[in-house]
Amino acid sequence: MSLYFLCLILLAIGIWCLLVKKNLVKKIIGLGIVEYAINLFFILLGYRFDAQAPIIAKDSNSMIMVDPLPQALILTSIVIGLGTTALMVALAVRIYEKYGTFDISEIRKLRG
C-alpha cells in the first residue's frame, strides 16, 4: 500500500508543477509527469505475486500470470501521450514566435 501512496505523491508533484510554474515548457513537463504517474498506477494495480509475464512459452505449463488487461490499455495510453506532447510542443513554439517569450504573465498582458 505504500507503493500506491508514493505513486500518488508523484501525481501530486505533477499537478503542483502544472498549477504553479509560469513557464510554458515547465507546464508541458508537469503534464508529462502526470502521465507517467497514472500509467504506473494502473500497472501497480495488476501485479500478482509469484506470477510470470503474460507470454506463453514452449516449455512452461503454468498459467499463473499477471493481469494482462491493464497492460493492454496502458500500451495505448503511452503512444497517445506522445501524440499530445508533440502537439503541445508545436503550439508552444508558435506562441514563442508570435509573442517572443514563454512567460504566461506577459502573454496575458499583450493584446495581439
Next chain:
Amino acid sequence: MIELHVILILMILGAIVAMEIEDLLSSVIALGAVGLGLTLEFLLLKAPDLAITQLVVEILALIILIRATVHFGVERKKYKANPLYFLFAFMFVGVFLWFSAKALKEIPNFGFPIMKVSSYYLTQALEKTHATNIVSAIILDFRGYDTLGEATILFTSVIGILAVLRKKGRSHEK
C-alpha cells in the same frame, strides 16, 4: 519488492529536480531520467511489452522537447510570484492527497488482484487466436476498437501539428 520502492523514490527526486531547475535543457533531461526509471519499474512488474514501448517513446519525446527548447535562451527576468497562487495550489494538493489516502483502503492489497475478466482472456487466448503474446491478442483481437481509436488519435495529432506549423518559417523549395 524493495527495489520497487527505491526506484520510485528516485523518480520522485528526479521529478522535483525537473520542476525546480531554471535551465530548460537540464529540466528536460531530468524528465528523461524519470522516464528511464519508469521503464525499469515496468520491467520489474513483469510487463516487457510496455517497457520496450515506453523506452522508445521516451527517446522520441526527448528529441521533440529538446528541439523546442534548445534554441531559445533562458529568460532571466523573474516575475514576482503571487503568494495567493501558492496557497490555493497547496490547499488543492493537500485535499487531494488526504482523500486519496482514505480511498486507498477500498482497493485490494498490492499483489492480489481480482481478475474476473482477465481469467477469461488468459484461458481462451490460445484456443481462439493461436497467438502466444496475450497482450497483442487482447489489443488486436479481443479489443480491436481501442486500437482503431488510437490510430485515429495519432492521425489527428499529425494533422494538427502540420496545420499549426504550416505558414510561417517553412523553408521554401529551391
Next chain:
Amino acid sequence: MKNEQGMSIIVKRITRITVSLIFLFGVYIVLHGHLTPGGGFAGGVIIALSFIHVVLAFGKDFALRRLNEKLASIFESLGAVLFLTVSLLGLFLAGIFFLNVLPKGKPFNLLSSGIILPSNIAIFIKVGAGLFMIFIALAMLRITEGKKGE
C-alpha cells in the same frame, strides 16, 4: 561548402552501418509481434527513430531530398487504409466487424493467428511515417527575426 553540413565524417561513416541495423531490429519486432513482446507500436517508433538518425547525421538539406514529406504522407495514409481494409474483411466475409477470419495456423509459427499479423504491419507503416512527419515539421521550422506582432 555543401559537404560540411551535418556532423563530422566519423559520424557519417558509422551512421551508414547502424541505420540498417536499427531498421532491421524494428522490422523484427513488428513481424514477431504475436510471439514475443513488442507489437506494431514499438516497431513503428523504432523505424521513425532510424529515419531521424539519418536526418540528424547528414544534415537537413541533404537527407530530406530523398526522404521528403510527400513520401511520408503517402505512406501514412496507406497504413491507415490498410488497417481499415483488414478490419472490414470481417464485415464482408462473415457479417461481424473485426472478426478474425484469416486462417490461424499452429501456434509458435510465424504465419499464424489470423488477423493479428496484417494489423501489426499496417500499424507499423502508419505510426512510423506519421512520427517522421512530425519531426520534419518541427525541424524545418525557422525562427524569423521579427518578434512581436504578426
